[in-house]
Amino acid sequence: MLSKVNGVVWMEEEGGVGGAEEDEDAVSWTRGQSAVGGEGGGGIVMGDGKDELGLASFKSMLEDDWYLAASAGTSGHGDGGGHPSAHQGGGFESLHGHHIRHHQQEINPSAAETMLLQPVDSSSSCSPSSVFNLDPSQPFFPQKSALSSLLNVVCSNPFDAVSFDLSCDASGFLANSPMLMNRGGGAAGVGGGGSGMLGFGGLGPCGPMVTSDLMPVPDNGGGASYNATVGLEVFESSPFLNRPKVIRPLEIFPPVGAQPTLFQKRAAALRQNSGRNLGCLDSAGAAVSHGSASAMEEHEKRKRVEEEDDMDEASIDGSGLNYDSDDLTGDNLKMDGGAKTGGGGSGSNANSAVTGGGGGDHKGKKKGLPAKNLMAERRRRKKLNDRLYMLRSVVPKITKMDRASILGDAIEYLKELLQRINDLHSELESTPSGSSLPGSAAAPSFHPLTPTPPTLPCRVKEELLSSSLPSPNSQLPRVEVREREGRAVNIHMFCSRRPGLLLSTMRALDSLGLDIQQAVISCFNGFALDVFRAEQCKEGPDVRADEIKAVLLHSAACHGSM
Amino acid sequence: MLSKVNGVVWMEEEGGVGGAEEDEDAVSWTRGQSAVGGEGGGGIVMGDGKDELGLASFKSMLEDDWYLAASAGTSGHGDGGGHPSAHQGGGFESLHGHHIRHHQQEINPSAAETMLLQPVDSSSSCSPSSVFNLDPSQPFFPQKSALSSLLNVVCSNPFDAVSFDLSCDASGFLANSPMLMNRGGGAAGVGGGGSGMLGFGGLGPCGPMVTSDLMPVPDNGGGASYNATVGLEVFESSPFLNRPKVIRPLEIFPPVGAQPTLFQKRAAALRQNSGRNLGCLDSAGAAVSHGSASAMEEHEKRKRVEEEDDMDEASIDGSGLNYDSDDLTGDNLKMDGGAKTGGGGSGSNANSAVTGGGGGDHKGKKKGLPAKNLMAERRRRKKLNDRLYMLRSVVPKITKMDRASILGDAIEYLKELLQRINDLHSELESTPSGSSLPGSAAAPSFHPLTPTPPTLPCRVKEELLSSSLPSPNSQLPRVEVREREGRAVNIHMFCSRRPGLLLSTMRALDSLGLDIQQAVISCFNGFALDVFRAEQCKEGPDVRADEIKAVLLHSAACHGSM
């Protein structure tokens, strides 16, 4: 149902995101990504996907797998440093892949699906894109657009998403994991881990290099699909290389992926740094890059792992594959974890003797719980990160890649959307034809979609400010009424809170024949009434804004007076 | 400017959130809170605040202060266990402080600012509420509603929001911050830190106990204001104690507050647990509660700290005061940190030998960085949490209190909004004249971004809408009423929106002799009413919760029935 409509996209998201359980949500996200990956990489293992369970299990599997895979893969390349040429190359791949993808998406008609995928990817990729955005100087890519598109995409894939989410939601996860595994195997071969490698290999230049390194990359690629095209670009596009700094993250491939963003960024950075210099093995690079080789290695591993995880989520399929290949999972994971910790030895954590202390999971610290807990924690973290990225992907304008910024941007964006909806509502109702915006000045602003509405006309802002600010308490009642089209109105009222004010205000509005359709009223120290949309009863005569205002002011005054 | 208007709050948020830099954002958030605090606590050090930098500094200051204060306070009580009675008391304090504050705010006419603050607080407080929501069983609080309300608020302030975004985006934030500070200073003087303490002391029972403990509280209190009432409640209201579980968070006063949510929940829980048993010193309590006294202590401290931090953010002013009072800050902080770490000694962390190992900040591990870093990390964490709560507050329907869930819900919600926008767009275009559509069609498409879906068939759209919205709508009216102490009640109501519902509900509440002091009401698809605090008129007979519920249900039903 949902899926069909464009709304579908939304639906999915919703289901996945909010609607269902977290896990489910996570799944959904993943799915989306996976879908994307599938599209791009093609190789999604749909058969598996079919199972609802698949997803869930997938997810978990993936996560675990991640670690495992990552560790496995990582260890392999990270330690061994088998990569041929650039980390960068690898990094780029992913990043480019994403970007490229975006372009492709646009380009490709197939798009519909792609779109969806894209979104997913974008989510992951988003980060990259956002990254791009970050760099003012080098926005070469349409991150924003990408993002938006992604969002859209997500939205666009109502079906996909929906189906996934729904199916996935509940049973999905758990059951899924196995599925994932299977899937992974089943998958075309985007391949994560070893398989993934293959995928990359297919890409071309990257392939080789990637292989060892790519382990992670694949994940990022999640998206093997991306790689193909991407790979080329990467190599081709020196620009990225050229500008390591800002872009770096992106460059590397943060963009691509799903989760690399942060991780990738860092990883990429590392790689670049080390990589460029070294351009050799990962390990070498790592070592080179910094003082503590061991530390570096660990770091890399971890990052990779995470990346993989991300990938998993992002492109579950791919990851799935990897996992499958790895298959070591459980034990390996632990081991990996242990190894990591042990290896890393950061300080306190390293300790972690708990985890692995020695080699096994139970070492001694306490119960041996640590290992499990550790994994759980990792999963949790990853999940959270994925969500975060997802959120990022959904938010068109991303100021910074910071987690906090992401949240902040999301909040802002959310508000913006609400505002828009409001405006649209008013417009809709009021202006039949005027569609355009008569009413809503705001509409235009956001409409444009400009993700960056921000710039909206200052004037508007001013208005708002004036209105908004007034606030405070002691203050005089402040009422603003805007007529939208037709009989719709927007009301903003602010004054001190007084007992009975709420009721009297409601009465006043009612007396005016206004039906409050969308509003938010808050009482605390003060009283704030924001009616986004209210309509005058059809029957009644038109009430003018100033009338409304007068009535409300009176109401506020009466009470306010006290 | 901004500061003045109620919008301020929003402004801040928006600005803080999306618009500006993270720091700023953070600041903004903080401000909101701070503002609140200022209102409540008043004692913000405004002088400093004036500087734009001030904000930043404030922020940092506060945060640091938090820690310091907290640590100071904490260390004092935590380690020494100087606190008179309960940790709970302490914990409560903070929490309560928040709640109380709200109350006070409400009480305080100064409110206008408060209002703003409130929202902010609410955001933070929301978390608690959401927490409640999480519990299916115990939704007593209007978390959702709160959230929704928040959202609404945000939304509601179309102007504000817009303006904010716009204005805020760039300069706004920075500029604002100073304002806030100023305001805070201007505030009545609730009092933060030391001052705050006083405030608490004023409260009564809590006062004494709190004092030592309160240090942190003030922060929370940001809001000393709350404390007064809260403190009482806490002590008085055994119920909370009685129902530690689900309610806990709320009970404690999560609602109030600002950030307690997660923190508070836990903290509260801890306190309750320990507190109840012990009811003595914090340290004692801690020790009692669990095996590792030291660990407990640390925990408590930490929590408190965080709480404080939250407070800081929430009610920066307060914190500011505290800080001021403390003044120890820098060094103290370090010390505190060190102490904490040292004291706690949980395991790995404890170690923290880095931090304090011994007593001072620099111990030895590496550079002595740790301490600083530690603080930074704490701040960061806090900031992130605040944002998260903020986000939560904005998202109307929160399934779980999980971080991941919050993100997921937010994403979903976001998608929903996009979908809606899309639909609206299509409708707009199509409906009015089809002509516009084309172009606009684009709109929808791009809007939604979903390139494809673009225009989903209206019909579909309709379906979707119906479906999407559903959440609210379809539902049966849901009303939850909790009696607080005395004549205070908490009400959470959620049902489909119906014309006149708002008024009828208000009438119903009025008829019950309830004075709505703190509430958030949001209307969109559904109708959500969250009354954080309402008091029955002194005159009237006591109204029982079930009566209220019945009346509200009736009201909802009448309208709801449709």
Add this chain to the structure above:
DNA sequence: TCCCACACGTGACCC
């Protein structure tokens, strides 16, 4: 008991 979620402190990295 386990699992989950969280907060914490730390090391590493970047700017």
Add this chain to the structure above:
DNA sequence: TGGGTCACGTGTGGG
């Protein structure tokens, strides 16, 4: 160098 960010591993509490 210093602040900020991040991931990690751990400890802990709640269910």
